[in-house]
Amino acid sequence: MTTDLILFLILAAVAIATAVGMLLSRNAVYSALFLVLNFSTVAVFYLLLGAPFIAITQVTVYAGAIMVLFLFVIMLLGTDELPERTVLPWQKPMAVFLAVVLMVEGVYLILTQKTPGLINNAPTESTGSPQAIGNLLFDQYLLPFEVTSILLLVAMVGAIVLTNKEKKGGQS
Amino acid sequence: MEGVSVNYYIGLSAILFIIGVLGVLVRRNALVIFMSIELMLNAANLAFVAFSSVNNSLDGQIFVFFIMTVAAAEVAVGLALIVAIFRTKKSIDVDQINLLKG
Numbered sequence: 001m002t003t004d005l006i007l008f009l010i011l012a013a014v015a016i017a018t019a020v021g022m023l024l025s026r027n028a029v030y031s032a033l034f035l036v037l038n039f040s041t042v043a044v045f046y047l048l049l050g051a052p053f054i055a056i057t058q059v060t061v062y063a064g065a066i067m068v069l070f071l072f073v074i075m076l077l078g079t080d081e082l083p084e085r086t087v088l089p090w091q092k093p094m095a096v097f098l099a100v101v102l103m104v105e106g107v108y109l110i111l112t113q114k115t116p117g118l119i120n121n122a123p124t125e126s127t128g129s130p131q132a133i134g135n136l137l138f139d140q141y142l143l144p145f146e147v148t149s150i151l152l153l154v155a156m157v158g159a160i161v162l163t164n165k166e167k168k169g170g171q172s
Numbered sequence: 173m174e175g176v177s178v179n180y181y182i183g184l185s186a187i188l189f190i191i192g193v194l195g196v197l198v199r200r201n202a203l204v205i206f207m208s209i210e211l212m213l214n215a216a217n218l219a220f221v222a223f224s225s226v227n228n229s230l231d232g233q234i235f236v237f238f239i240m241t242v243a244a245a246e247v248a249v250g251l252a253l254i255v256a257i258f259r260t261k262k263s264i265d266v267d268q269i270n271l272l273k274g
Contacts, residue, residue, distance in 0.1 A: 008176045012184045019191040019211055028203050035207050038188075042214055045181070049225040054233050058217075061240050066210065066247050073251045074203055077258050087267045095197035099190050106186040110179050128224075128233045136230050137237065148241045155245030162252035 007048070015041040028074045032067055039063040051128040181222035188215035202254050202264040206247070213243050 015038055022034040039062045046055035137145055188211060195208030217236045224232025258264050 002176075004176050005180075008180060012180075015184065016187055016191070019188055022204075022207060022211065023191055023195045023198070028201055031204050031207055035211065038211065039214065042218055045218060046221055049181070049221050051221050051225070051233050051236075054217075054221060054236050057237065057240060061244060062210070062214070066244060069247060069251060070203065070207065073255065077203075077255070077264065092198055095194060099194040099197070102193070103187060103190045106190070107183050110183045110186060113179060128230055132230055133233060133237070136234055141234050144238060148238060151245050152241065155248045159248040159252040162249070162256050 011041055011044055011048075015045075029071065032070045032074060035070075036063045036067045039067070053128050053130045053133050178222050178226040182219055185215045185219040185222070188212075188218065200265050200267055202257070202266050202269075205266065206250055206254070210243060210247070213239060 018034045018038040018041065022031045022038065025031040025034060039058060043055040043058040043063070046052075046058060192208045192210075192212035192215060195211065196205050199205055199208065217239055220232040220236050220239070224230060224236075254264055257269060261268060263269075
């Protein structure tokens with residue numbers, strides 16, 4: 001067991017534990033906080049994989065902006081805990097069974113692959129520094145970048161239109 | 173310093189993705205379902221960065237950048253939808269959102 005593997009296993013245990021915690025929490029606020037922890041753990045994985053820019057973006061965008069939005073809506077609506085009702089009683093065991101089958105299949109396939117490829121934690125020239133990412137983003141991926149800006153604009157307008165109370169004259 | 177096999181990262185990504193799928197299937201709270209979708213996107217991002225690292229290429233990290241943008245847009249619109257549904261139904265239990273049921 002190398003130190004890299006031990007570090008990976010500890011972080012993976014934290015990531016899976018927080019994901020399961022998000023899944024099982026009765027209270028939506030706890031779910032959101034578990035998810036923040038999960039995102040932070042994945043950010044550490046990005047650092048290990050030589051992607052510092054993506055790691056910082058993960059922390060600021062995901063763990064920062066998106067989860068704050070989630071927490072804001074949870075507390076705004078005040079529906080952090082729902083009463084447990086079962087419309088389809090067989091759905092939950094069925095879902096768990098199928099997910100376990102899928103997980104066994106996937107993990108078996110992945111672990112039996114003979115793809116070579118060790119990830120070195122030493123910084124190489126492929127390290128995703130902001131400069132390298134920026135060069136690629138504004139050179140080769142300029143058109144997708146611009147399309148993304150339009151997407152964000154549409155999302156912003158959509159969110160404003162959807163949450164705007166309808167004025168008189170509108171239906172319901 | 174020896175590295176970690178990329179298969180481990182892909183396996184972890186698969187496990188996180190399946191936990192997200194399970195969250196969508198099992199939970200009834202629309203907000204928790206949304207969080208599970210975020211978890212799935214995140215698992216895909218982890219796989220992208222792992223492959224990017226093992227192939228010595230930055231393209232995977234650019235893809236992660238775009239996925240994050242799409243996720244942010246999706247969350248903004250999705251949460252607006254949830255707020256709008258809550259205004260009419262007074263609930264975000266997905267079992268109660270059955271207006272389209274025949």
